Amino acid sequence: MNDTPGIIDGRIPERVTLRVRSLKPYTSELTSEQIGLLAEIAEKYGAGYVHVTPRQTVEIPHIERSYIDEIVKKLAETGLSPGSTNRYSRNIIACSRWCLFNAHPMTGIAEVLNREFADREFPGKVDISLSGCDFSCVRSRTSDIGVIARAEVEITDKKCKKCSLCIKEPLGCQVDAIQITDDGVEIDTERCIRCGFCTNVCKPGSLKVLSRGFDIYVGGRGGIRPKEAVYLGYVPEEDELLDTIRRILKIYSEGAVEGERISDLIDKQGLAIIGAWK
Ligand code: SF4
Ligand code: SF4
Ligand code: SF4
Structure with a gap:
């Protein structure tokens, strides 16, 4: 090889x-x-x-x-x-920044990480994948480190016009978390996946993004031993996300032996080893 x-x-x-x-x-x-x-x-x-x-x-x-x-x-x-072969870091990927569904465009974050980690040697293969929403087009949940952008939504005092755009596919809610009632709009917070799609279509502004941030997943992988990544935590700011990824990579570099991936490190030592970043 x-x-x-x-x-x-x-x-x-x-x-x-x-x-x-x-x-x-x-x-x-x-x-x-x-x-x-x-x-x-x-x-x-x-x-x-x-x-x-x-x-x-x-x-x-x-x-x-x-x-x-x-x-x-x-x-x-x-x-x-x-680049992007063997034990050198894989290309850090992001979904397109012009996609309508972006809760947060991810290409800028991928650019910063690629500048820092392109051709860095690790104990094993490292896939880092950054998705702008829960559709996870770049397969964040089967990557060593996966990020999914989130948008927390609030109901404002702007009167709902009952247009129903927020509950209709393809641009409205995909998980049936919204109800239009006589009194206006309601969100089932148990069902809501914080994608923010409803705010893109609500012209009167009855639904608005309250805050944006990132869910982080670790230990996923594809290939012959596929595994779904586990949820690690939420960070509200881009800088905090970057620092968290840097810390995870440091823990992985220092803790894993040659050939091991992040999922192997978690299997051996538990998620707490990665959770040390908190
Ligand atoms: S993950 Fe979401 S934002 Fe990214 S390309 Fe897919 S649909 Fe668009
Ligand atoms: S933010 Fe919540 S309520 Fe709005 S579209 Fe997404 S899942 Fe549905
Ligand atoms: S919340 Fe907005 S998009 Fe949904 S029905 Fe009301 S006005 Fe239409």
């Missing part, structure tokens, strides 16, 4: 696959310039096609090893970098 970040051995010994991620100007996004360069590299050095991976990286297969240094220099000019 190749130990250089981003280089994956191919089926033909002299040829490798290059895994590439975008570190700037955006993470989880590719600019048209970057897409053009990837196409050019695939055409000139590869087989004329690329593969887009689930972790928002692009693989360029069938590249002759001798061209790798030349290609990496070209990639760097547009903010692309090889």
Whole structure:
């Protein structure tokens, strides 16, 4: 197995696959310039096609090893970098910042984390996935560290017009937590998953976001031993979220042995080992 970040051995010994991620100007996004360069590299050095991976990286297969240094220099000019393989941190991913359902856009947080942790070596694979709402499009609940943005909703004194938009799919409440009564609108707080969708459609402002924050999950994984992540806690601020993730990674780096993932550390020592961040 190749130990250089981003280089994956191919089926033909002299040829490798290059895994590439975008570190700037955006993470989880590719600019048209970057897409053009990837196409050019695939055409000139590869087989004329690329593969887009689930972790928002692009693989360029069938590249002759001798061209790798030349290609990496070209990639760097547009903010692309090889990486996200073996025990090096996986690309930290976020859902799109233009999605209507975002309780909080997550790409900026992914960018900060990728700047800090891209190509950092850990005891094992580390997936960090940041979702803007409970749909969890980037699979936060099966990642080593998963984050889901939340929006706490309040009922205001603005008169409900009974338009019912907040209870209708696709943009209203997905979990039947809202009731429209003769007296106005009511929220079942047991059912409410704090997604904030209802506030996006309520034109009179009867429903409003009271506060935003982040739920953190740890110890999830996909692959041949899939596992759902466990809920760790809620933090209201972006800075606190970043510090929490840094602390979890530190505890993991110091506490796990080679090959172990965060879920293995939790199995061995209990969730309290990760909960030490509190
Ligand atoms: S997780 Fe929510 S905010 Fe993110 S892309 Fe999916 S639906 Fe949109
Ligand atoms: S915030 Fe609560 S009430 Fe509003 S749409 Fe989401 S789950 Fe439903
Ligand atoms: S709370 Fe807002 S969106 Fe829901 S029925 Fe009333 S006015 Fe319409």
